Structure formats: C-alpha cells, structure tokens
Amino acid sequence: MTAAETTTQGGALLVLAILLxxxxxxxxxxxxxxxxxxxALGSAPIALVIALAVLAxxxxxxxxxxxxxxxxxxxxxxxxxxxxxSAVMLLxxxxxxxxxxxxxxxxFASPPGGGESRKAFTFWIMLQGISAALAIVFVSGDxxxxxxxxxxxxxxxxxxxxxxxxxxxxAAALRYLLFALFGSIFYLLGAAxxxxxxxxxDIALLAERIRxxxxxxAAAALMTAxxxxxxxxxxxxxxxxPAHANAPAPASAVLSGLVVKGSFxxxxxxxxxxxxxxxxxxxxxxxGALGSAAVVFxxxxxxxxxxxxxxxxxxxxxxxxxxxxxFPLGSGLxxxxxxxxxxxxxxxxxxxxxxxxxxxAAGLLYESLGHDxxxxxxxxxxxxxxxxxxxxxxxxxLMGLPPSGGFAAKWLLLRASIASGQWFWALxxxxxxxxxxxxxxxxxxPALTSNAISLKAPPRRAGEAIALTLAVVAVALGxxxxxxFQLLDIGRPALMTAxPP
Amino acid sequence: xxASTIAGFVGSGLVGLGLYALIVNPEPLKKLLAxxxxxxxxxxxxxxxxxxxxxxxxxxxxVPQAMVITGIVVAFAASALAVALMLRLADESGCxxxxxxxxxxxxxxAEDT
Amino acid sequence: xxxxxxxxxxLAAIVLGVAAWTIAAREMxxxxxxxxxxxxxxxxxxxxxxxxxxALTEASIGSGVTGVLLVAASTRLRRLPxxxxxxxxxLKIAAALLSVLVTGVLATAVLYLPNPAASLAPEADRHLAxxxxxxxxxxxxxxxxxFDTMLEKVVLVLAVVGVWSVAPERFWGGQPAPLGPxxxxxxxxxxxxxxxxIGVVIGVQMFWxxxxxxxxxxxxxxxxAAMWIIVMMARLTEPPPIGSGWxxxxxxxxxxxFLLVGVAGPYMAGSFFGYPVGFAKPLILFxxxxxxxxxxxxxxxxxxxxxxxxxxx
Numbered sequence: 051m052t053a054a055e056t057t058t059q060g061g062a063l064l065v066l067a068i069l070l071x072x073x074x075x076x077x078x079x080x081x082x083x084x085x086x087x088x089x090a091l092g093s094a095p096i097a098l099v100i101a102l103a104v105l106a107x108x109x110x111x112x113x114x115x116x117x118x119x120x121x122x123x124x125x126x127x128x129x130x131x132x133x134x135x136s137a138v139m140l141l142x143x144x145x146x147x148x149x150x151x152x153x154x155x156x157x158f159a160s161p162p163g164g165g166e167s168r169k170a171f172t173f174w175i176m177l178q179g180i181s182a183a184l185a186i187v188f189v190s191g192d193x194x195x196x197x198x199x200x201x202x203x204x205x206x207x208x209x210x211x212x213x214x215x216x217x218x219x220x221a222a223a224l225r226y227l228l229f230a231l232f233g234s235i236f237y238l239l240g241a242a243x244x245x246x247x248x249x250x251x252d253i254a255l256l257a258e259r260i261r262x263x264x265x266x267x268a269a270a271a272l273m274t275a276x277x278x279x280x281x282x283x284x285x286x287x288x289x290x291x292p293a294h295a296n297a298p299a300p301a302s303a304v305l306s307g308l309v310v311k312g313s314f315x316x317x318x319x320x321x322x323x324x325x326x327x328x329x330x331x332x333x334x335x336x337x338g339a340l341g342s343a344a345v346v347f348x349x350x351x352x353x354x355x356x357x358x359x360x361x362x363x364x365x366x367x368x369x370x371x372x373x374x375x376x377f378p379l380g381s382g383l384x385x386x387x388x389x390x391x392x393x394x395x396x397x398x399x400x401x402x403x404x405x406x407x408x409x410x411a412a413g414l415l416y417e418s419l420g421h422d423x424x425x426x427x428x429x430x431x432x433x434x435x436x437x438x439x440x441x442x443x444x445x446x447x448l449m450g451l452p453p454s455g456g457f458a459a460k461w462l463l464l465r466a467s468i469a470s471g472q473w474f475w476a477l478x479x480x481x482x483x484x485x486x487x488x489x490x491x492x493x494x495x496p497a498l499t500s501n502a503i504s505l506k507a508p509p510r511r512a513g514e515a516i517a518l519t520l521a522v523v524a525v526a527l528g529x530x531x532x533x534x535f536q537l538l539d540i541g542r543p544a545l546m547t548a549x550p551p
Numbered sequence: 552x553x554a555s556t557i558a559g560f561v562g563s564g565l566v567g568l569g570l571y572a573l574i575v576n577p578e579p580l581k582k583l584l585a586x587x588x589x590x591x592x593x594x595x596x597x598x599x600x601x602x603x604x605x606x607x608x609x610x611x612x613x614v615p616q617a618m619v620i621t622g623i624v625v626a627f628a629a630s631a632l633a634v635a636l637m638l639r640l641a642d643e644s645g646c647x648x649x650x651x652x653x654x655x656x657x658x659x660x661a662e663d664t
Numbered sequence: 665x666x667x668x669x670x671x672x673x674x675l676a677a678i679v680l681g682v683a684a685w686t687i688a689a690r691e692m693x694x695x696x697x698x699x700x701x702x703x704x705x706x707x708x709x710x711x712x713x714x715x716x717x718x719a720l721t722e723a724s725i726g727s728g729v730t731g732v733l734l735v736a737a738s739t740r741l742r743r744l745p746x747x748x749x750x751x752x753x754x755l756k757i758a759a760a761l762l763s764v765l766v767t768g769v770l771a772t773a774v775l776y777l778p779n780p781a782a783s784l785a786p787e788a789d790r791h792l793a794x795x796x797x798x799x800x801x802x803x804x805x806x807x808x809x810x811f812d813t814m815l816e817k818v819v820l821v822l823a824v825v826g827v828w829s830v831a832p833e834r835f836w837g838g839q840p841a842p843l844g845p846x847x848x849x850x851x852x853x854x855x856x857x858x859x860x861x862i863g864v865v866i867g868v869q870m871f872w873x874x875x876x877x878x879x880x881x882x883x884x885x886x887x888x889a890a891m892w893i894i895v896m897m898a899r900l901t902e903p904p905p906i907g908s909g910w911x912x913x914x915x916x917x918x919x920x921x922f923l924l925v926g927v928a929g930p931y932m933a934g935s936f937f938g939y940p941v942g943f944a945k946p947l948i949l950f951x952x953x954x955x956x957x958x959x960x961x962x963x964x965x966x967x968x969x970x971x972x973x974x975x976x977x
Binding site: 554555556557558559560561562563564565566567568569570571572574575576577578580581583584585587588591594595596598599600601602603604605606607609610611612613614616617619620621623624625626627628629630631632634635636637638639641645 | 672673676679680683684686687692695696699702703706709710712713714715717718721722725726729730733734736737738740741744749750751755756759760762763764766767768770771774775777780781782783784785786788789800801803804805808809812813816819820823826827830831882959963966967969970
C-alpha cells in the first residue's frame with residue numbers, strides 16, 4: 051500500500067475553484083436576481099484567475115496537484131486531484147461560462163426598480179451551479195463526490211432547459227431529467243459495487259486495488275451505461291435535441307459545450323484512471339462503435355433539420371460520437387496511444403468552444419430575424435456578416451478543416467487510427483467530416499446569396515463579439531504548441547505514457 | 552443465508568423491477584416511481600456493503616451508510632423537481648406526455664410563407 | 665434455518681412483493697400508497713442491516729415526505745388523460761430481458777464480492793475520538809466527508825430554485841398553493857395542534873442525540889419538516905411567499921454556515937473543512953443546528969412546489 055497522500059502546493063486552489071461558485075449560489079439566493087447577476091459575472095474573473103493559477107502550478111510542478119480535504123487522506127477522506135487535462139478543462143469552463151453570461155445580460159436582466167425576475171433569478175443561479183458542478187467533476191478524486199457533482203450538474207442544467215417557460219420546454223426538460231436520473235442512479239450502483247469490493251471510492255486507490263472480479267465488470271458496465279445516458283451517446287441520445295434546441299441561446303451554449311462533456315470526462319476518468327488494470331474485454335470497441343453510429347446518425351439527422359438550433363443540437367450528437375473514439379485509440383500501451391489521447395482531449399476542447407459559439411450565433415440570428423428556419427436565410431450573411439463569420443469558423447472546426455482545433459483533433463485521431471491498423475475509425479472520421487460539410491453548406495450557402503433580407507433588429511455588437519471570440523478560440527486551438535500536449539500528458543496514468551510522441 | 556446476502560438479492564430484484572417499470576410505463580409519474588424503486592435497490596446494495604464491513608467489534612461500516620443518507624435526500628429533491636415539471640407540463644398542455652416530437656415542432660411565431 | 669433467517673426471507677419476499685404490486689398497480693394513487701408502505705418495510709430492512717440512522721432517514725424522507733409529494737402529484741394528475749399508447753409486446757419483452765439481465769449481473773456481482781470485505785470501520789473509529797462524537801455515521805457525514813455533505817446542501821438549494829422556476833412569470837414572488845383542503849377535517853386540525861409541538865421537540869432531540877446515538881441533522885430536520893407539512897395541511901398556516909427574506913435566509917443558513925466553517929478550516933485546523941482538536945464537537949453541533957433549520961424549511965418547500973398565486977395576495 052502506498053503512503054497516504056498529502057496536500058501538495060497549490061492544492062488549496064482546487065477547493066477555492068469549487069467553493070467560489072458555491073458561495074455565489076448561496077449569496078445569490080438570499081440577495082435576489084439583480085445581485086445574482088452581479089455575483090455571477092463578478093466572480094467570473096476570479097474563477098478565471100484560479101483556473102490559470104491551477105494550470106500554472108500543474109505545469110510548474112510537472113505532476114498533478116492534490117488536496118486532501120479536512121486533512122484526511124483517502125480511503126477515509128476525500129482527495130481532490132488536478133492533472134493536465136483537469137487544468138485545461140477548468141480553464142475552458144472558466145472561459146465559456148462567463149462568455150455565455152455576458153451574452154445573456156441582455157435577455158436575463160432584472161427589472162429596474164428593485165424587483166426580481168424569475169428568469170434572471172433562475173439563470174444566474176443555475177449558471178453558477180454549472181460552474182461549481184463542473185469544477186468538482188474536473189478536480190475531484192472520489193467517485194461519490196463525483197456522484198454529488200453529477201446531481202448538482204443535472205439540477206443546474208434541467209431548469210436552464212425550461213427557463214423560457216413554454217410547454218415544449220417542460221416536456222424536453224422532464225425527459226432530460228428522467229434520462230439524467232437514470233444515468234446517475236446507475237453510476238451510483240456501480241460505485242456501490244466498487245466500494246463493496248475494495249473499501250474505497252478514491253480513484254487512485256481503486257486503480258491500485260482493481261482486479262478482474264464480477265463486481266468490477268458489473269460496475270464498469272453499469273457506470274458506463276449511466277454515464278452514456280448523461281452524455282447522450284447513441285442510442286441514448288433522444289433527450290438532447292429538444293432540450294438543447296429549446297433552451298435559450300446562452301443556456302444551449304453551456305449545455306452543449308460543457309455540460310455533456312462533464313459526464314464524458316467521468317467516463318474517461320473511469321476507464322483510463324480506475325479500470326486500466328483490467329484485461330481488454332472489448333468495451334473499447336463497443337464504445338468506439340457506438341461513437342461511430344452517433345457520428346453518422348447525428349450528422350444525417352442534422353442534414354434534415356429545417357431549424358438552425360435543432361441542426362446544431364443534432365450536430366452535437368454527432369460530435370459527441372467523435373469523443374468516444376478516444377477509447378479504442380487512446381488506451382493501452384502502444385505507440386499511437388498518445389495521439390489518440392491528445393486527439394480526444396483536443397476534440398473535447400474544440401467542440402466546446404465551437405459549439406458554444408454556434409449556439410450564441412444562432413441566438414443572435416433568432417433575435418435579428420425573428421426565426422431560425424434555414425430555408426429563409428437567403429442573403430442573411432450580408433446583413434449579419436459577423437454572425438455568419440462565427441458560424442463559418444465554428445463550422446470549420448466541426449468539419450475538421452485546417453486550421454482549427456477540430457482539424458488538429460481529427461488529424462491526431464486519424465494518425466492513431468492508421469498507426470494502429472484500426473482503419474474503421476479513419477473511415478468514420480472522413481465520412482463524418484463530409485457529412486458535417488454537408489450541413490454546414492446547408493446553413494451557409496443560402497445565406498451567402500445576394501438577396502436582400504430585412505432584419506427585425508440589428509444584431510447586438512456585444513453578443514456578436516463574444517460569439518466570434520469563442521469561435522476564434524476554437525480555431526486557435528489548431529495552433530496549439532507542443533507544450534500544450536506535454537501539459538495534457540501530466541498526470542496521465544502510467545499505462546499510457548509509453549512510446550514515442 | 553445471511554441478512555446481507557438476502558439484501559443483495561432484494562436489491563438486485565428491486566433494480567430489475569424498477570428498470571422494467573421505467574422503460575415500459577409511458578406515464579412520467581410512474582417512471583418517477585420506478586426511479587425511486589431503483590434508487591432504493593441501489594441503497595440496499597450500499598447497505599449490504601456496510602453490513603459486510605462488520606469487522607472485529609464493529610457491527611457495520613459507517614461510510615456506505617452515510618452515502619445512503621445523502622442519496623436518499625438527493626433522490627427526494629430529484630423527485631420534487633420532476634413532480635414540479637410534470638404538474639407544470641400538465642397545466643400547460645392539458646395532458647401528461649413525454650412527446651418525442653413535441654420539442655421539434657416548435658411554433659416560433661414566424662409567418663409560414 | 666433459524667427463526668431470524670426465516671423472518672428475513674419472509675421480509676425480503678414481502679418487500680419484493682409490495683414493490684411488484686406498486687409497479688403493476690393500474691391506478692396511480694394505489695401505486696403511490698403501495699410505495700409508502702414499501703418505504704416503511706424498507707425501514708425495517710435497514711434495522712435488520714444494523715443501520716438505524718438510515719432506517720430513520722428512509723422512514724421520514726424516503727417514504728414519508730416523498731409519499732406526501734407523490735400523493736399530491738397523483739391527485740392533481742389523476743384527472744388528466746394519458747395519450748401515449750400503451751407499450752407494445754416487443755418493448756415489454758425487450759425490457760423484461762434487459763431487467764432480468766441486470767438483476768442477474770448485479771446478484772452475481774454481489775454474491776462474489778471478495779471476502780474478507782474491505783471495511784473503513786476501524787479507521788473511522790480511530791479518528792472518532794478527535795471529533796468528540798460517538799456516532800460514526802454522523803462523523804462521516806459532518807467530519808470526514810463533510811465536503812460531500814456541504815455540496816449536497818447546495819444541491820438542495822438548486823432543487824428549490826428549480827422547483828420555483830417552473831412557475832408562470834406572473835406568480836413569481838407569490839405563495840405556493842395551500843397544502844390542505846379549504847375546510848380541513850377537524851380531526852386533522854386537532855392532530856396538527858397536538859402533534860406539531862411534540863414533533864418539534866422530538867426532532868430537536870433527535871438532532872441533539874445524533875452526535876452519539878442514532879439520529880442527526882437529517883433525521884431531526886426531516887421530523888421538523890414533517891411537522892410543518894402537517895400544520896400546513898391542516899391550514900393552520902400557509903406556505904410563505906417565495907420572495908420572503910427570512911425564508912431565503914433560513915434555506916441557505918445550513919449550507920452557508922457549513923461553508924463558512926469549512927473556509928475557516930485552514931486557520932483552525934490547517935485544512936479546509938478540518939476541525940480543531942478539542943473544539944470539534946461544539947463546532948459540529950453548531951453546523952448541524954443550522955442544517956436542521958435548513959432541512960426543516962427546504963423539504964416542505966419542495967413539497968409545496970412553485971408559487972401559484974400572485975405576490976401580495
């Protein structure tokens with residue numbers, strides 16, 4: 051048994067990253083919706099500083115930073131651990147959440163004169179709830195703590211899906227809630243089995259103690275099934291399109307960009323950090339196959355959508371499929387594993403920024419045109435050039451065209467797929483890229499015609515700037531230097547750090 | 552057969568029963584009931600794990616029991632949120648259906664030309 | 665087979681039977697009543713598993729408060745048609761196969777858990793003296809894994825916001841609907857008047873003794889919540905408007921005090937959420953007292969639901 055873990059330098063930052071939005075929620079609840087907006091936006095720079103500090107410390111130390119809460123080490127206590135991937139995801143969250151918040155100021159303002167607004171109260175508190183939940187997801191090292199994080203994420207995301215208050219939003223939110231509850235209870239069941247087998251729920255300790263016994267196989271299957279439902283992987287994706295399409299634009303940006311990545315992150319934690327000691331059972335191939343089906347299915351459905359927001363939502367389903375290629379391509383002890391891992395993480399980041407940008411742009415379109423029916427976009431690009439530039443750049447990343455983060459991700463995954471001889475995934479990547487080009491063409495082609503179009507209202511400059519910035523980040527990820535991938539390597543379980551880069 | 556083993560079978564049975572009801576019942580309130588059944592089955596698994604943790608003079612392992620208490624409270628909160636959504640949905644649409652196409656046929660008020 | 669074994673098997677059979685009846689019942693109301701009975705049977709199962717704290721929580725929250733919630737929901741939804749087509753045979757067979765598979769996998773996993781079981785009971789006991797507590801479960805909840813519990817309290821706050829948020833815009837700030845009928849039964853009113861003060865005392869007592877014996881903040885808070893629900897059902901008092909300042913403060917007092925004590929941890933004990941040795945028990949009881957208040961206020965509000973009258977009425 052290894053020596054008990056202790057807190058490392060900078061560990062307190064991890065606790066602060068979680069406590070800051072939590073305190074914000076409590077203060078917002080007591081003080082009302084106007085205060086909630088100020089607290090949510092005011093704490094964003096602090097959250098960003100904390101995320102950058104975590105990143106700097108992980109980079110400086112070259113190893114994960116750890117914090118044992120209450121000074122108690124696992125197995126009895128809870129340990130928070132941030133490795134390279136955690137730090138990067140924390141930073142992404144610290145950028146995308148405030149961006150959506152700034153975009154949302156126009157639509158979720160409190161009435162002047164001291165009154166409280168239902169929409170504002172709900173939105174600003176739930177936004178902080180998502181911040182807090184994601185912070186826990188990215189840095190917690192205890193599976194039950196992560197269960198609480200998953201519930202926090204669900205309780206924050208579901209009311210956002212129906213904050214508009216229309217009938218179809220309630221149906222979508224209820225379906226979302228039921229799927230999410232199914233997901234978390236089966237996750238919890240698997241955690242119960244793991245505790246029963248090994249007497250701890252700490253990720254690092256479990257990794258040491260894991261053995262191929264029936265309880266572990268059952269736990270792996272149950273937890274994965276639950277997490278797949280929350281991540282909306284085909285065939286458990288039914289809840290996502292109505293929920294994300296009917297939510298207001300800034301909520302959709304966060305839901306598609308970050309919230310679904312939370313449960314995906316946990317799936318990665320489970321398989322790469324807790325379970326790698328297991329002999330290959332074929333789960334990797336199953337996850338890859340489901341991901342491939344999601345890519346094709348989601349893209350084809352996206353092609354058929356008459357409304358932009360639904361198209362973008364189905365595109366999310368397709369892009370989530372790419373994420374699951376990290377399992378067949380990034381696991382094991384091979385020369386291509388680093389490519390698979392880096393490609394998967396890059397895809398998470400690129401999609402988060404690109405999709406958030408696209409949902410915000412779709413929101414701007416809806417505000418300016420009064421609808422989001424693609425058939426009636428003729429000439430809209432001339433009237434709203436910045437918005438369509440945003441859609442174009444975001445689409446660049448989704449298609450996987452250079453230069454963009456999406457291209458970098460696909461390139462790495464392609465390289466891994468070819469090097470490992472698993473040609474099928476390469477085919478999926480190429481076909482997916484073509485289909486994405488198809489639906490992007492559907493959006494952009496009519497808009498780029500020179501017809502005249504009348505706008506209900508000019509697009510908000512601030513909103514356009516925010517959306518464009520996110521899209522530029524998605525593209526800039528394609529220029530990530532080598533040190534970025536070295537950062538992602540910090541804290542990766544030893545089983546995967548073999549082989550030349 | 553010890554109490555823990557029996558609890559294990561009961562827990563497994565409850566999870567199975569709840570899962571069947573969750574998939575098969577179209578009414579959301581029944582799905583919620585099924586979810587609560589699954590939840591209690593999961594908690595029973597934690598319970599038998601806690602009882603198996605009886606070593607030496609200790610009759611149980613307190614950690615899984617604490618997790619169950621947390622879980623029961625969270626499950627209640629989830630039920631409350633689900634009920635609130637169901638009641639509001641019923642008020643708005645006059646029926647309780649999780650219509651799969653409902654969210655995609657959004658009338659956004661724009662004219663159809 | 666000893667008498668206890670036979671009783672255990674009988675109890676197990678009854679629990680599974682009531683559960684099956686609950687899902688098979690056609691009428692929603694019958695199903696919910698079955699669920700409440702099922703919850704009480706489960707409480708007995710928990711006692712057999714040597715988990716009195718869990719039994720108390722299951723009886724009060726899992727079966728009691730959830731039961732009130734579901735009964736109220738089923739009453740309001742009963743009059744509405746369910747337009748969805750009943751499931752076809754193919755879906756039923758597929759679901760049945762999947763359920764049998766999951767049950768089998770789970771039962772196998774549980775049956776073949778390693779022996780001897782890895783347990784944290786000895787280590788939990790080792791640290792118990794430092795906390796000054798006698799109840800190990802309370803120690804896990806408020807001392808060893810207090811981070812989880814604090815975050816769970818935040819989850820409850822989000823649940824309240826979520827429930828409130830589904831209200832129509834015009835009702836924001838108003839009161840939720842009354843919990844009881846316009847002319848409540850005289851017996852109910854009498855029971856509420858007698859029971860509520862006794863219940864409050866029992867609830868506080870349960871929280872207080874939870875430091876050393878079965879009980880604690882959740883169980884005590886649940887009893888206080890039940891008393892307030894009964895009083896509201898008897899129309900002796902009405903749900904407060906959601907914009908009320910004291911209500912909001914009461915709701916966040918638990919998690920807020922918990923968070924503040926946790927943040928003070930590095931100064932007191934060298935680590936967030938740590939307690940200084942020698943002063944741990946008073947601090948723990950202090951935090952728990954506010955948790956009792958929060959839980960006692962949160963649970964009835966979750967049952968009462970979103971506001972349904974305009975503010976100021």
